[in-house]
Amino acid sequence: MTRVLVGCEISGIVRRAFLALGYDAWSCDLLPSQDGSNRHMVCDVRDVLDDGWDLLAVMHPPCTRLCRSGRRWLSGPGKMTPPKKLPVGRTWESMIEEFENGVDLFTSCWRAPIACVAIENPEMHDLAKARMPDDLPAPHMVQPFWFGHPEYKGTGWYLRGLRPLTETARLAEPAKNSAEWKAWNRVWRMSPRKDRGQQRSQFFPGMADAMALQWGAQAA
16 A cells, blocks of 8 residues: 655645545644644654655645745855844844754655655745755646635645646636735735744645645555
8 A cells, every 4th residue: 555654744634635545644743633633643754754655745844944035034245144134033043053954854855765755845045955956856836726726825846756736626817906816815915923824834625635646646
């Protein structure tokens, strides 16, 4: 039976999609699963990469210091020098530590002894790209509305041993600046609040179903 590891997931959305198609799927994260499943491991995904998986899907790994939006915090004059201003309560040393951990997590998953790998992450800035493996391709970008969800949220997949996802239930896009279009952009229009990060990282069941159907078959 094809064994699937879903790393950095607490919702269980992707795990359940693979389980529904009969795969031996497990999720893991540093936090407990929100659905209370006994198929969730509370651990660092790096600790279980050698456990005989056929497919690894890494969801929302910590990417704050790798994605382009975080570039400004990592460089003043030149490269990897302290910027003029840091986020409130942060030190330069803590920013570098987060960057190094993000690089290690991503590269460990990419180089894992697993035939099929998909890592969800935004497009990286130049400093992060310079630390990535030479065989890392550009991300394959998809949108939730390709899979039946009325939302805009460009989702990047770095793929090894897998073909790009193909759309399954594409929705017609609303007119720009209409009320519906603004609703589709809710992720980017979300006001600051305590759970903003968690809300913005919520995954889409339609995309998870496409992953299980398409990538599960390729890994089998």
